Amino acid sequence: MRWETIAKRFGTRGKIVSAADHERIDGAAADWFARRQSDEWAPQLQERLEHWLDESPLHRVAYLRIEHAWERAERLKVLATGSRREIPPPGSWARSPFFGSRLAGAFRGVEPRRHRRRAVLAAGVAAAACLAGVWMLSLQGPVYRTPVGGLERVSLEDGSTLTLNTDSAVRLEFSAHERGVKLERGEAFFEVAKDPGRPFVVETDGHRVVAVGTQFAVRREDDDGDIRVVVTEGTVRVEGDRGAKPVPPTAAATPDGSVLLPAGTIAHADGADVLLEKAEALAAQEALSWRRGVLVFHDLTLAQAAAEFNRYNRRQIVIGDPAVAELTIAGRFRANNVEAFARLLEKGYPIRIRSNGDDLVLESR
Amino acid sequence: MSEPQEALDCWFKREILAHEAMLLRYLSRVWHHKDDVADLRQETYARVYQAASVARPSAPRAFLFATAHNLMADRIRHERVVSIEAVGDIEALNVPMDGLSTEDLIGTREELRRLAEALDRLPTRCREVVWLRRVEGLSQREAAEALGISVKAIEQHMSKGARLLASYLLNEGGMGLDEVGDDRKEVRHSGKDRERG
Numbered sequence: 001m002r003w004e005t006i007a008k009r010f011g012t013r014g015k016i017v018s019a020a021d022h023e024r025i026d027g028a029a030a031d032w033f034a035r036r037q038s039d040e041w042a043p044q045l046q047e048r049l050e051h052w053l054d055e056s057p058l059h060r061v062a063y064l065r066i067e068h069a070w071e072r073a074e075r076l077k078v079l080a081t082g083s084r085r086e087i088p089p090p091g092s093w094a095r096s097p098f099f100g101s102r103l104a105g106a107f108r109g110v111e112p113r114r115h116r117r118r119a120v121l122a123a124g125v126a127a128a129a130c131l132a133g134v135w136m137l138s139l140q141g142p143v144y145r146t147p148v149g150g151l152e153r154v155s156l157e158d159g160s161t162l163t164l165n166t167d168s169a170v171r172l173e174f175s176a177h178e179r180g181v182k183l184e185r186g187e188a189f190f191e192v193a194k195d196p197g198r199p200f201v202v203e204t205d206g207h208r209v210v211a212v213g214t215q216f217a218v219r220r221e222d223d224d225g226d227i228r229v230v231v232t233e234g235t236v237r238v239e240g241d242r243g244a245k246p247v248p249p250t251a252a253a254t255p256d257g258s259v260l261l262p263a264g265t266i267a268h269a270d271g272a273d274v275l276l277e278k279a280e281a282l283a284a285q286e287a288l289s290w291r292r293g294v295l296v297f298h299d300l301t302l303a304q305a306a307a308e309f310n311r312y313n314r315r316q317i318v319i320g321d322p323a324v325a326e327l328t329i330a331g332r333f334r335a336n337n338v339e340a341f342a343r344l345l346e347k348g349y350p351i352r353i354r355s356n357g358d359d360l361v362l363e364s365r
Numbered sequence: 366m367s368e369p370q371e372a373l374d375c376w377f378k379r380e381i382l383a384h385e386a387m388l389l390r391y392l393s394r395v396w397h398h399k400d401d402v403a404d405l406r407q408e409t410y411a412r413v414y415q416a417a418s419v420a421r422p423s424a425p426r427a428f429l430f431a432t433a434h435n436l437m438a439d440r441i442r443h444e445r446v447v448s449i450e451a452v453g454d455i456e457a458l459n460v461p462m463d464g465l466s467t468e469d470l471i472g473t474r475e476e477l478r479r480l481a482e483a484l485d486r487l488p489t490r491c492r493e494v495v496w497l498r499r500v501e502g503l504s505q506r507e508a509a510e511a512l513g514i515s516v517k518a519i520e521q522h523m524s525k526g527a528r529l530l531a532s533y534l535l536n537e538g539g540m541g542l543d544e545v546g547d548d549r550k551e552v553r554h555s556g557k558d559r560e561r562g
Contacts, residue, residue: 018404019400019401019403019404021404022403022404022407025407026407026528027524027528029528030524030525030527030528031524033523033524033527034520034521034523034524034527035520037498037505037523038505038516038520038523039504039505039506039516056411057410057411057412057414057415058407058408058410058411060374060411060414061377061407061410061411061414062407064374064377064378064382064414065382065410065531065535066527066528066530066531067374067378068378068382068531068535069527069530069531069534069535070499070527070530070531071378072476072480072534073480073483073484073495073499073530073534074499075476075477075480076477076480076481076484076499076500077499077500077502078477079477079481079500080500080501080502081501082501083501084497084501084503084507084508084511085511087492087493087496087497088496090484090485090492091485347379
């Protein structure tokens with residue numbers, strides 16, 4: 001291979017530097033680095049440093065390694081207290097709002113329980129504040145709504161709970177023989193209390209998703225009535241205005257023209273077609289990771305990932321360059337931290353971020 | 366520092382140093398004398414840097430591993446005592462060579478956790494100095510006053526601290542492949558890129 005021959009050409013072949021030499025070089029690089037940070041850095045010193053760096057690529061890479069780690073550590077600044085007297089003891093990070101309550105427990109020597117309770121309390125207060133004004137009574141039944149970036153869990157009178165994703169709205173239409181929920185916008189996850197005499201029905205324009213006692217999520221993909229259903233427990237039935245048939249045709253079809261979805265299914269209903277995707281339990285859980293404010297991507301194009309982020313944030317990511325759209329991405333991300341996502345993109349990909357008003361425009365660099 | 370030099374240094378940090386944890390695993394699997402791994406690493410880096418100063422490889426990660434491979438092959442040829450396993454492994458090892466744009470993206474919170482853990486591993490005085498200088502942004506003199514030690518001592522702690530941070534952050538924290546657990550696992554590799562083992 002071409003680059004292999006290049007690598008050979010520039011090798012320091014035959015000249016083997018001992019481990020002790022490396023130790024010495026590493027120490028010298030660190031000393032130079034520390035001196036470079038000192039208050040008395042002078043032009044003559046800069047000259048000498050550059051001379052030392054030029055002496056051998058071994059010198060330079062040793063120095064770059066240390067400089068790189070130091071630059072990375074800049075992020076620790078978010079933990080600053082602004083006081084030169086109080087240096088937080090090791091392992092005290094659980095108190096920091098920058099670590100989630102779960103993560104805080106990962107640190108040794110901390111008492112996660114107390115901090116966790118505090119974090120939960122804070123989350124509860126925030127949720128209560130959000131919910132005020134969300135709950136509205138109307139002639140047709142109560143409506144629950146979340147703003148962009150919102151995430152709400154609501155207990156229903158029958159013992160079921162619903163979790164509303166970002167920018168979503170449901171209207172409850174409970175009657176004596178049916179527990180109706182109209183998904184007017186966005187996505188919701190349902191944990192349905194068993195009540196055989198009163199099916200739980202989630203309705204969108206064009207589809208009805210029927211459950212007796214189970215856990216599943218319904219998401220409106222667009223205004224044309226396409227939906228995505230993720231079933232994590234039990235079985236749900238999908239009915240369509242124009243009928244419903246499974247693709248590929250399988251036993252999931254029922255004689256009355258609906259489609260049965262067992263647990264571990266991700267289904268996309270587009271008109272009468274219900275596209276079935278057998279999902280591993282993990283994939284189904286990941287499709288619902290939004291309930292914890294997390295987005296999980298597996299080899300998504302950047303365009304798809306951006307569209308997903310845009311559901312959760314007022315600040316929109318705009319693809320400013322077709323070359324950028326096709327890059328693929330994988331990872332777990334905080335849904336509401338679009339700035340951090342953009343910074344990571346800039347670090348890891350040949351991408352430049354430009355602010356345009358409130359938008360973040362991605363361009364190749 | 367001249368402009369192209371600076372660009373090269375940035376490239377090196379971004380495209381090469383990012384793979385240190387995986388490089389170390391590769392080196393230590395092939396090379397059975399553990400004491401040599403650190404200098405194989407530095408030697409590999411030096412070769413990559415030198416080559417890149419002439420022409421940047423278009424697939425940096427693949428280039429890095431090819432360089433490491435060649436270096437070890439050279440050493441095996443030159444050294445008298447060669448472990449049989451080393452020779453066998455080097456032929457059998459299939460290093461993924463298609464690492465074009467599959468950068469590892471680390472969640473910011475995860476990165477912060479790693480940094481805090483690396484900081485916590487520093488010796489006490491060293492940690493205090495790094496904290497005041499890097500986090501609180503104090504000058505050398507201010508840090509010396511705050512801790513009641515000499516300016517020279519601050520510089521020595523800085524040297525040690527920066528060096529230890531580099532080894533904690535780049536060697537071990539680097540990839541987090543071994544991490545398990547749901548919310549903590551914020552590092553993912555795009556399919557093909559995943560290390561075999």
